[in-house]
Amino acid sequence: MAILEREEWYDLTRTTNWTTKxxxxxxxxxxxxxxxxxxxxxxxxxxxEPYKVTYPEYVATQREKDAGVYSVKAALERDAFVDRxxxxxxxxxxxxxxxxxxxxxxxxxxxxxxxxxxxxxxxxNMAVFGMMDENRHGQIQLFYPHANVKRNRQWDWxxxxxxxxxxxxxxxxxxxxxxxxxxxxVATSIMLTFAFETGFTNMQFLGLAADAAEAGDHTFxxxxxxxxxxxxxxxxxxxxxxxxxxxxxKKEEAQNLIDTAIWRAWKLFTALTGPILDYYTPLESRKExxxxxxxxxxxxxxxxQLLDLGLDxxxxxxxxxxxxxxxxxxxxxxxxxxxxxxxxxxxxxxxPNEREWLExxxxxxxxxxxxxxxxxxxxxxxxxxxxxxxxxxxxxxxMCQLPIVGTPGxxxxxxxxxLEHNGRLYHFGSEVDMKIFQMDPERYQNHMSFIDRxxxxxxxxxxxxxxxxxxxxxxxxxxxxxxxxxxxxxxxTKKSDDAA
Amino acid sequence: MALFPxxxxxxxxxxxxxxxxxxxxxxxxxxxxxxxxxxxRRVKEQPSKTLRVRHxxxxxxxxxxxxxxxxxxxxxxxxxxxxxxx
Numbered sequence: 001m002a003i004l005e006r007e008e009w010y011d012l013t014r015t016t017n018w019t020t021k022x023x024x025x026x027x028x029x030x031x032x033x034x035x036x037x038x039x040x041x042x043x044x045x046x047x048x049e050p051y052k053v054t055y056p057e058y059v060a061t062q063r064e065k066d067a068g069v070y071s072v073k074a075a076l077e078r079d080a081f082v083d084r085x086x087x088x089x090x091x092x093x094x095x096x097x098x099x100x101x102x103x104x105x106x107x108x109x110x111x112x113x114x115x116x117x118x119x120x121x122x123x124x125n126m127a128v129f130g131m132m133d134e135n136r137h138g139q140i141q142l143f144y145p146h147a148n149v150k151r152n153r154q155w156d157w158x159x160x161x162x163x164x165x166x167x168x169x170x171x172x173x174x175x176x177x178x179x180x181x182x183x184x185x186v187a188t189s190i191m192l193t194f195a196f197e198t199g200f201t202n203m204q205f206l207g208l209a210a211d212a213a214e215a216g217d218h219t220f221x222x223x224x225x226x227x228x229x230x231x232x233x234x235x236x237x238x239x240x241x242x243x244x245x246x247x248x249x250k251k252e253e254a255q256n257l258i259d260t261a262i263w264r265a266w267k268l269f270t271a272l273t274g275p276i277l278d279y280y281t282p283l284e285s286r287k288e289x290x291x292x293x294x295x296x297x298x299x300x301x302x303x304x305q306l307l308d309l310g311l312d313x314x315x316x317x318x319x320x321x322x323x324x325x326x327x328x329x330x331x332x333x334x335x336x337x338x339x340x341x342x343x344x345x346x347x348x349x350x351x352p353n354e355r356e357w358l359e360x361x362x363x364x365x366x367x368x369x370x371x372x373x374x375x376x377x378x379x380x381x382x383x384x385x386x387x388x389x390x391x392x393x394x395x396x397x398x399m400c401q402l403p404i405v406g407t408p409g410x411x412x413x414x415x416x417x418x419l420e421h422n423g424r425l426y427h428f429g430s431e432v433d434m435k436i437f438q439m440d441p442e443r444y445q446n447h448m449s450f451i452d453r454x455x456x457x458x459x460x461x462x463x464x465x466x467x468x469x470x471x472x473x474x475x476x477x478x479x480x481x482x483x484x485x486x487x488x489x490x491x492x493t494k495k496s497d498d499a500a
Numbered sequence: 501m502a503l504f505p506x507x508x509x510x511x512x513x514x515x516x517x518x519x520x521x522x523x524x525x526x527x528x529x530x531x532x533x534x535x536x537x538x539x540x541r542r543v544k545e546q547p548s549k550t551l552r553v554r555h556x557x558x559x560x561x562x563x564x565x566x567x568x569x570x571x572x573x574x575x576x577x578x579x580x581x582x583x584x585x586x
Contacts, residue, residue: 330514372514372542392537395507395516408514416516416578425574451518455505
């Protein structure tokens with residue numbers, strides 16, 4: 001039997017479309033699920049995915065990838081890297097798995113929605129592979145941390161985090177629900193794959209893979225690089241959707257979807273990835289600062305891609321660029337100060353040497369965040385650890401579900417953007433968060449932030465203990481300083497060096 | 501006399517925080533309750549200065565003896581707490 005070359009049959013086969021007889025086309029592809037926006041089927045048939053793959057090719061490649069990562073894992077398992085790794089690096093892995101593994105699994109459902117409801121045949125085809133990719137990512141990122149559950153119960157949060165009301169899990173769920181679980185197929189292809197996966201997952205997986213290799217964690221580096229090869233394929237589903245929307249007079253709507261998703265992804269990354277890259281990763285293993293990674297992977301990439309597609313930079317771009325110097329430092333300080341409320345042990349990352357690095361990468365750091373850390377260091381050195389932990393809750397943004405932070409010390413600029421809507425007072429961490437709410441209040445207005453739940457009496461007793469119980473954090477799971485405060489010794493050494 | 505939640509935006513601190521006050525509290529008492537969660541935790545004390553309460557949006561400095569119930573605040577409204585000369 002003659003076997004045709006892929007290019008001889010792929011386009012025809014892929015574009016073969018359903019002709020419905022028992023239901024109308026609208027019943028088959030309801031707009032609320034497919035998001036066709038009244039654009040006719042013929043237009044969706046012009047969808048041209050830049051990356052073409054057949055099922056046999058997919059299976060063969062994935063098999064090789066899995067064989068590669070599982071053999072590296074098996075070979076290095078006896079090495080017990082985790083037992084001798086820097087505690088800051090261990091925290092990085094525990095935070096990563098909790099925030100990512102089940103989101104990947106959920107993403108397979110988002111891909112399944114595109115595979116079923118996208119009106120573009122090419123999108124449906126790619127999404128079938130995307131669905132299997134995300135299933136792989138969910139499973140493999142549960143399997144790897146599971147091997148470490150015997151070491152520490154925090155590793156179990158790879159599976160547990162998204163099933164709890166832990167505040168960072170609420171924030172991550174709110175973001176992923178917004179961009180991929182509650183949108184139609186076309187919006188999902190734009191918000192999840194174009195806005196989130198082309199830039200942000202690239203940075204989380206390649207940025208972290210680079211640091212992992214430097215830190216000697218070849219198992220993790222190999223795993224997340226392997227995942228990224230899938231991401232970079234299925235992330236290409238959004239751009240062809242955008243081209244069709246723009247060609248059919250829907251540019252403004254497309255732009256709004258992109259603007260919303262990029263901003264919300266950025267905010268989540270200020271809490272998840274910023275602290276990891278600039279504070280948890282051991283100084284000698286840092287390849288670049290969070291800001292440098294952002295400029296390379298996100299800013300440059302989006303500026304180029306948006307321009308190529310005939311879209312504009314998001315309206316808040318200047319604010320975004322200026323926030324690259326600020327927001328994640330506040331998120332890090334907040335996570336460290338409220339450390340019992342997270343499932344990993346945050347590394348402070350503020351020894352004198354690390355502060356020098358921070359000052360070099362973020363001029364002015366010592367006069368701003370450094371001032372807050374000075375007070376914390378003084379308290380720890382003077383036997384007042386009780387002053388370095390929380391006795392109340394931070395104010396939470398009603399959009400990103402993260403604390404409302406700003407620059408402290410000499411550059412103090414903290415601001416709450418308040419909005420009264422239907423008799424309720426909402427709080428936002430930035431003008432952008434507030435504008436996203438105002439563009440679609442019905443989507444967001446009923447969500448209760450952690451503070452709203454606390455004030456509504458859902459969290460009992462109304463104290464830290466009640467909060468931790470509500471978040472599902474038990475002793476042995478709740479965070480503490482990653483290095484057991486041993487980093488303070490560097491201050492004493494510095495003091496004696498300075499005196500000498 | 502009733503519990504009244506406000507959000508404290510404390511000068512030189514990095515984060516806004518939930519602070520329960522009382523409708524009968526004066527603005528000096530509000531400032532003191534907010535200071536408990538910022539001063540000597542992440543903000544250095546400034547003994548020569550007085551803490552004053554400012555409306556976050558319109559910038560009005562509230563009189564020191566004004567009660568929360570007289571200030572026209574909405575529950576959970578954000579207030580700035582500032583170091584001032586008096």
